[in-house]
Amino acid sequence: MIAVLVIDMQNAYFEDPSLKGRRQEIVAACNSLTNAALQAGSKVLLVETVHERDKSTWSLNMLEDDQGFIFRGSEQAEFVPGLLTADLPRLIKTRDSAFFGTDLAMRLRNWGVDTVILAGISAHNCIAQTAADAFAHNIKAVYAAEAIGTEDAEAAESVLRVLIREYRQNVLPLAEIYQLLESAPSG
Numbered sequence: 001m002i003a004v005l006v007i008d009m010q011n012a013y014f015e016d017p018s019l020k021g022r023r024q025e026i027v028a029a030c031n032s033l034t035n036a037a038l039q040a041g042s043k044v045l046l047v048e049t050v051h052e053r054d055k056s057t058w059s060l061n062m063l064e065d066d067q068g069f070i071f072r073g074s075e076q077a078e079f080v081p082g083l084l085t086a087d088l089p090r091l092i093k094t095r096d097s098a099f100f101g102t103d104l105a106m107r108l109r110n111w112g113v114d115t116v117i118l119a120g121i122s123a124h125n126c127i128a129q130t131a132a133d134a135f136a137h138n139i140k141a142v143y144a145a146e147a148i149g150t151e152d153a154e155a156a157e158s159v160l161r162v163l164i165r166e167y168r169q170n171v172l173p174l175a176e177i178y179q180l181l182e183s184a185p186s187g
Helices: 011-015 023-039 059-064 103-110 123-136 152-169 174-183
Strands: 002-005 043-049 090-093 115-121 139-148 170-172
Touching: 002 011, 002 023, 002 123, 023 043, 023 139, 023 174, 043 103, 043 123, 090 115, 115 123, 115 174, 123 152, 139 152, 139 174, 152 170, 170 174
Parallel strands: 002 043, 002 115, 043 090, 115 139, 139 170
Antiparallel strands: none
């Protein structure tokens, strides 16, 4: 069984100039992937980062800088305009990995998922950390090439190169992912 994880497609991440110009393109690719997954009977999960203003959920660098962001209820925390979200389950995280401190592993087990397709932001942080933790849970990870963005292409290339080589993960174009979804058992 395959699940699609659409990670951090929130306003805050598209404030970065290098991602702002690609927002519509990435949203369209994520929507296309979501539609294909749902039509194939695969699961889709929207993963979002949300922090509390009281610093209780802040990461070490946020605490050191005394600078939080993407607070619950803020415009920054909202999904970007145009992203398909209706009736899709959501998962809130406070760290880069969607597995850390969440019930993601349990959800995937309950769904019978053995492969996750990763989409969203950012390739060198949240996507990579989630992929590494998927490997730790014996879950295959596939990166949806057109549906992933980053504000640091050099870092993304370096991190993905390691994950592909060491963890045998793949970056695939959407056309190949659609074929993978169509051939996978549905749940």
